[in-house]
Amino acid sequence: MDLIGSELAILWNDGTEQFIPLKLLRKECPCAWCAKNAGTQSSGPAYTEDSFQVRSMVPVGGYAFQIIWCDGHAGGIYGYDYMRKLPNR
Ligand SMILES: [Zn+2]
Numbered sequence: 001m002d003l004i005g006s007e008l009a010i011l012w013n014d015g016t017e018q019f020i021p022l023k024l025l026r027k028e029c030p031c032a033w034c035a036k037n038a039g040t041q042s043s044g045p046a047y048t049e050d051s052f053q054v055r056s057m058v059p060v061g062g063y064a065f066q067i068i069w070c071d072g073h074a075g076g077i078y079g080y081d082y083m084r085k086l087p088n089r
Pocket residue numbers: 029030031032033034035073075076
């Protein structure tokens with residue numbers, strides 16, 4: 001798993017490579033707050049440039065990653081299964 005430019009590159013155990021744009025990753029943030037606010041025009045999350053920059057990624061129990069974004073948002077735990085279902089570039 002590697003950050004390349006504005007994308008997250010993942011090499012899965014079966015050899016599949018996946019490239020997920022960070023913008024998409026942030027918009028698909030699985031935390032309760034984002035899930036609740038996604039798609040609602042009036043109260044949707046207000047993104048800034050920092051919202052799409054990753055500050056750090058912390059492994060969670062061998063099945064997921066917590067992504068901490070540069071705007072301070074850190075609620076999203078991205079399970080491997082969840083990431084695999086995201087569209088590949
Ligand atoms: Zn979130």
